[in-house]
Amino acid sequence: MCGILGLLLANEDQYVNQMIFDGLTVLQHRGQDAAGIVTSEQGRLHLRKDNGLVKDVFQTHHMIELKGNVGLGHVRYPTAGSSSCAEAQPFYTNYPYGICVAHNGNLTNTDELAKELRAKQRHVNTDSDSELLLNTFAEGMGTTDGTDIDMVDKIFTAMEQVMTKCKGGYAGMYLINGIGLVGFRDPHGIRPIVFGSRPAKSSAAPSSVPKTPAKMAKASGSLDYVMASESVAIDTLGFELVRDIKPGEAIFIDLKGNCHTRQCHSSPKLAPCIFEHVYFARPDSIMDGISVYESRLIMGEKLAGKIMKKHPEHDIDVVIPIPDTSRTSALQAAYFLGRPFREGFIKNRYIARTFIMPGQETRKKSVRLKLNTIKSEFAGRNVLLVDDSVVRGTTAREIIDMAREAGARKVYFASAAPAIRYPNIYGIDIPTRNELVAYERNEEEIAKQLGCDWIEYQDTSDLEDAVRECATPEIAVEEFDTSCFTGKYVTGEKIGDGYFQRIHELRNDAAQEKRRGKKVEVPVPVQGVDGGCEPMHNDTRDGEQDGQKGCEAI
Numbered sequence: 328m329c330g331i332l333g334l335l336l337a338n339e340d341q342y343v344n345q346m347i348f349d350g351l352t353v354l355q356h357r358g359q360d361a362a363g364i365v366t367s368e369q370g371r372l373h374l375r376k377d378n379g380l381v382k383d384v385f386q387t388h389h390m391i392e393l394k395g396n397v398g399l400g401h402v403r404y405p406t407a408g409s410s411s412c413a414e415a416q417p418f419y420t421n422y423p424y425g426i427c428v429a430h431n432g433n434l435t436n437t438d439e440l441a442k443e444l445r446a447k448q449r450h451v452n453t454d455s456d457s458e459l460l461l462n463t464f465a466e467g468m469g470t471t472d473g474t475d476i477d478m479v480d481k482i483f484t485a486m487e488q489v490m491t492k493c494k495g496g497y498a499g500m501y502l503i504n505g506i507g508l509v510g511f512r513d514p515h516g517i518r519p520i521v522f523g524s525r526p527a528k529s530s531a532a533p534s535s536v537p538k539t540p541a542k543m544a545k546a547s548g549s550l551d552y553v554m555a556s557e558s559v560a561i562d563t564l565g566f567e568l569v570r571d572i573k574p575g576e577a578i579f580i581d582l583k584g585n586c587h588t589r590q591c592h593s594s595p596k597l598a599p600c601i602f603e604h605v606y607f608a609r610p611d612s613i614m615d616g617i618s619v620y621e622s623r624l625i626m627g628e629k630l631a632g633k634i635m636k637k638h639p640e641h642d643i644d645v646v647i648p649i650p651d652t653s654r655t656s657a658l659q660a661a662y663f664l665g666r667p668f669r670e671g672f673i674k675n676r677y678i679a680r681t682f683i684m685p686g687q688e689t690r691k692k693s694v695r696l697k698l699n700t701i702k703s704e705f706a707g708r709n710v711l712l713v714d715d716s717v718v719r720g721t722t723a724r725e726i727i728d729m730a731r732e733a734g735a736r737k738v739y740f741a742s743a744a745p746a747i748r749y750p751n752i753y754g755i756d757i758p759t760r761n762e763l764v765a766y767e768r769n770e771e772e773i774a775k776q777l778g779c780d781w782i783e784y785q786d787t788s789d790l791e792d793a794v795r796e797c798a799t800p801e802i803a804v805e806e807f808d809t810s811c812f813t814g815k816y817v818t819g820e821k822i823g824d825g826y827f828q829r830i831h832e833l834r835n836d837a838a839q840e841k842r843r844g845k846k847v848e849v850p851v852p853v854q855g856v857d858g859g860c861e862p863m864h865n866d867t868r869d870g871e872q873d874g875q876k877g878c879e880a881i
Contacts, residue, residue: 328607328755329416329431330354330636331385331520332400333554335508336565337527337584342366345391347400350553350560351381356609357431357556358404363414368395370505372425375413376401396721397582399502401429404756410741411465412456413767417502420462423469426505430457431556432497432518432754435818440492457499457760464489464501477778482509483589486577490514490592495503496600496753496808498572500554507581514592517600517753517808519614522554527584532613552580557612571615571802573597598817602755603793603806605744606715607650616799623795627659630713630785634664634741635639637783643739644708647671649715649726650698656743666711671704671733672726693727707735712779716744718757720764720777740779745787745812746770753818757811769857787812 332350334343334833347364362384363376376387381402385393395468401416417427434440434456441451449462467485486509501509512520527549553566559751561568572578575592610620632643645666648657661668675697704710712732717723723740730738746765751757760766765773766870791807798804808817 328356328357328404329429330404330556330560331429331431331500331507332556332560333429333500333502333510334398334552335580335582335584336396336551337549339369339396340421341396341528342394343396343398344390346564347393347398348381348385348390349871350555350564351400351402353560353563353609354402354556355381357607358402360567361412362401363415363417363418363429364393364400365417365502366395366398367504369774371395372419372427372502372504373417374427376412376417376857378412378566378801380417386656388452397428397502397508399427399508401502413828414453416457418455418461420465422465422508422524426461426465426468427502427504428457428461428464428499430460430497430499430519432499432513433495433752434459434493434497435495435752436493436570443492456495459613460489460493460497460499461501463492468503478506478581479587482506482579482633483577483587483591486511486589486591490575496818498556498635505582507579508554509553509577509579510572511577511591512572512574514575515808516571516615517817518593519556519599519603519608520554521556521558521561521570521614522563522570522578522583523548523558524552525566526549550584550586552584552586554578557614559609559612562611580722582828596806596817597802597804598806598808599804600753600755601790601794601809602716602744602751602757602811605790607755610655615804616802617794617797617804621797622794623655623743624659624724625796626655626785626790627661627713628663629789629793630656630741630743630783631660631663633786633789634660634711634783635822638781639700641739642709642737643711645669645671645704646703646711647730648713649722650674653713653714653743656715659712660711660741664711669704671701671710671730672698672838673701674698689696692720698726700729700733704733705730709737709739710735711741712737713741715741715742716747717764717777717784718747718775720760720773723764724777731778738778739781740774740777740782742782742784743788743790744785745790745809746773746784747811749811749814751811752816753808753810755811772876808855836855 332347334346338341351362359380362381365372365374373393377384399417403415417429419427437456437459444451444462451458462486467488496513498512498518498520510522553561555561574597575590575595576589577589579587603614604619604622608619612619643666646657646661648654648668650672658668660722660814747757747763748765750759764776770782770873787809810816
């Protein structure tokens with residue numbers, strides 16, 4: 328579950344570097360493993376990426392070198408591959424034109440894609456599915472090479488190949504050097520991506536920001552454009568949200584500011600990941616016309632209804648949220664339960680989100696560093712702890728222990744999401760079944776495992792209703808991807824045991840710890856400035872090798 332951002336400014340004399348930095352900082356909650364920015368300056372690409380937070384990866388001397396009015400940014404949250412900085416994004420390939428990609432999501436047919444690309448003599452250098460997404464598009468652009476083919480048609484034809492060949496959940500952007508920016512979303516719209524615009528500072532501002540591609544075309548060259556994983560990045564950068572990119576749709580913005588859109592799949596169907604509303608997205612974001620904040624309020628209301636139905640004579644004294652994502656749901660749950668809402672845990676905001684921390688021991692250790700109790704809120708009380716979800720149970724178990732240590736008489740636990748019993752294969756690091764606390768356990772067994780007096784989960788139907796009730800009439804959400812709760816995968820392809828075994832080998836904690844303790848070999852390592860290493864992408868068609876070195880030109 329990465330964060331992606333793309334910018335194209337109409338004024339060639341303006342730089343996107345600071346805006347991309349600011350936007351990635353807003354999207355930092357979507358990935359804390361690595362960060363990267365690539366910019367284009369009059370046909371020259373500049374790239375900087377490394378492991379770490381945005382504020383640590385980019386120093387002043389890096390930012391100075393990231394010149395250009397077009398660029399991509401990425402924050403990584405790894406679900407597959409290694410933790411090497413060689414797999415930080417954006418990725419780059421030199422043929423054709425020089426293309427970069429920033430990608431959020433997960434492809435489910437990586438073995439098939441890698442085999443096909445290698446058969447076509449395209450070099451695949453990492454285990455990242457993002458590199459496969461890049462090379463699939465590059466291959467499509469190369470096979471349609473010719474002076475008699477319009478560039479717009481060429482790009483959309485290549486995107487049609489991407490949509491046909493790449494299975495899974497994905498949203499992303501391609502920067503085509505000297506040509507423009509392409510944003511796209513998988514045919515089911517599983518992963519989110521939105522775009523916005525604003526009047527360009529270099530030209531007369533229109534009376535209002537156009538809302539449709541037709542109106543955009545009339546205002547060619549007068550708008551700056553932005554694409555991002557969440558609308559909050561568009562808001563904070565001073566752009567106006569236009570809309571979400573539709574399932575199977577691609578949007579191409581050329582360097583002259585012309586905006587072109589096309590549906591690139593024969594049977595698109597909107598089925599967004601509901602876990603965005605449960606946990607990942609910021610509450611101030613809007614996804615597919617749905618307010619994340621409002622959906623979480625209704626989640627709390629429906630959760631309270633279930634608790635009152637199952638425990639009509641409950642003895643809850645106080646409702647306490649697990650900071651920060653569950654606060655909205657907990658507030659509404661407390662209101663409907665008629666019990667006081669209290670802040671019982673204080674969060675150290677300099678500790679990363681534990682759910683996306685690699686490794687079980689790291690997650691377990693970080694819980695006590697991240698949270699501390701206000702003992703007076705627990706002492707002698709029966710407390711209801713509300714969290715957004717329970718995955719492995721590591722955080723929940725530690726927090727319940729902390730509540731008891733603070734003097735709570737009874738500790739009840741409620742999850743705003745249903746029990747997670749299945750892996751997620753579309754870009755969220757919800758691990759294989761054996762690592763899930765709810766796998767092959769009922770609620771009584773889960774409560775015993777976690778150490779609480781009882782636990783209540785949201786019903787899947789109530790969760791879907793909570794999100795759907797906040798939707799705007801203009802956008803019809805046909806279904807949600809709820810695969811981690813139900814085991815039903817919306818893309819419909821047959822997912823066999825072999826696939827889940829491979830995912831287990833990549834994602835389980837033991838494998839990740841082994842990878843981190845093992846030196847990751849890069850075939851032709853190039854040392855970036857300040858120790859940032861970049862991958863080599865060899866294109867055998869013209870025999871060139873493109874090393875990426877810190878913030879130097881590619």
